[in-house]
Amino acid sequence: MPKKISLTRYLVEQQRMEGHIPPELRLLLEVVARACKRISQAVSKGALGDVMGSAESENVQGEMQKKLDIIANEVLIEANEWGGHLAAMASEEMEGIYVVPNRYPQGEYLLMFDPLDGSSNIDVNVSIGTIFSVLVKPEGAGVSEQDFLQAGSKQVAAGYCVYGPQTTLVLTVGDGVTVFTLDREQGSSILTEEDLRVPDDTKEFAINMSNQRHWAAPVTRYINECMQGRDGPRGKDFNMRWVGSMVADVHRILTRGGIFMYPWDKREPEKAGKLRLLYEANPMSWLIEQAGGSATDGKQRIMDITPAKLHERVSVFMGSKNEVERVTRYHSEA
Ligand code: AHM
Ligand code: MG
Numbered sequence: 001m002p003k004k005i006s007l008t009r010y011l012v013e014q015q016r017m018e019g020h021i022p023p024e025l026r027l028l029l030e031v032v033a034r035a036c037k038r039i040s041q042a043v044s045k046g047a048l049g050d051v052m053g054s055a056e057s058e059n060v061q062g063e064m065q066k067k068l069d070i071i072a073n074e075v076l077i078e079a080n081e082w083g084g085h086l087a088a089m090a091s092e093e094m095e096g097i098y099v100v101p102n103r104y105p106q107g108e109y110l111l112m113f114d115p116l117d118g119s120s121n122i123d124v125n126v127s128i129g130t131i132f133s134v135l136v137k138p139e140g141a142g143v144s145e146q147d148f149l150q151a152g153s154k155q156v157a158a159g160y161c162v163y164g165p166q167t168t169l170v171l172t173v174g175d176g177v178t179v180f181t182l183d184r185e186q187g188s189s190i191l192t193e194e195d196l197r198v199p200d201d202t203k204e205f206a207i208n209m210s211n212q213r214h215w216a217a218p219v220t221r222y223i224n225e226c227m228q229g230r231d232g233p234r235g236k237d238f239n240m241r242w243v244g245s246m247v248a249d250v251h252r253i254l255t256r257g258g259i260f261m262y263p264w265d266k267r268e269p270e271k272a273g274k275l276r277l278l279y280e281a282n283p284m285s286w287l288i289e290q291a292g293g294s295a296t297d298g299k300q301r302i303m304d305i306t307p308a309k310l311h312e313r314v315s316v317f318m319g320s321k322n323e324v325e326r327v328t329r330y331h332s333e334a
Pocket of ligand 2: 114116117118246280
């Protein structure tokens with residue numbers, strides 16, 4: 001029988017390999033994974049635990065928070081603040097950064113997360129997840145919000161955990177994309193897939209079609225052509241999927257290809273998009289690129305964008321290379 005490789009063993013081996021992750025980053029990733037395991041337990045309790053429904057509060061983005069948004073945020077902070085590997089954290093659920101308190105040693109890393117992605121799916125028992133991204137704090141005393149405003153290309157680790165039929169952790173440290181599945185009986189995450197590849201071509205797109213009338217012309221053109229199927233210019237039929245949890249939609253694309261889009265639209269024209277750059281678009285872009293796919297905002301590579309603020313939003317096109325290139329080209333032609 002082939003040996004099972006746990007996340008711990010995988011990370012230790014990555015650490016031993018020359019030029020790969022330093023010990024503090026390994027520790028950080030283990031702690032994030034442990035926190036995700038706890039969130040997974042809370043999620044799976046459902047109505048049997050006090051985890052469903054609204055928390056009756058609003059986050060900095062003006063969105064109603066669910067109880068699980070707050071629980072997941074607390075779990076991630078409590079798990080990560082004392083280990084000595086972090087200087088500060090930033091979260092979708094917190095307006096400012098969370099600096100590691102003085103009573104704990106400060107490390108050199110910065111952790112960003114969307115603690116519970118796909119909040120609208122919590123109460124209907126559909127896959128949700130946690131997205132995270134790790135940066136190195138720039139040299140200098142103290143830590144500030146400014147330190148977080150680095151392009152996605154500076155990430156040193158990124159990943160997500162999907163809480164679905166299985167709890168799956170998907171990770172990159174810049175050496176391909178690796179998948180770990182939680183073995184609930186053993187309580188450990190086991191490597192189940194290595195070197196994920198996103199096919200260059202696809203017949204599947206993911207977009208919220210109910211926003212169609214608000215889209216910009218290049219998006220309308222791209223989707224119209226897909227919808228015409230084999231009778232149109234694309235000469236092939238397309239399929240559509242939209243879970244409404246980015247983690248689940250991106251996980252499908254990493255598994256079998258596709259294109260995920262959350263474009264700018266006219267509903268809130270002053271916002272670049274719905275999704276957040278630092279803790280949603282950047283980590284997902286890096287995973288997709290590491291698997292051979294592409295990720296742009298319609299004009300440029302998402303990971304090249306230098307953020308101007310912590311909760312900056314961005315338009316997102318990611319997945320199978322040739323489709324992302326096509327819709328990006330439609331933007332430049334428009
Ligand atoms: P959240 O982080 O508050 O859950 O919002 C992000 C989610 C993404 O997971 C998903 O792709 C998108 O919002 C769905 O938005 P919509 O309901 O507009 O289709
Ligand atoms: Mg989210």
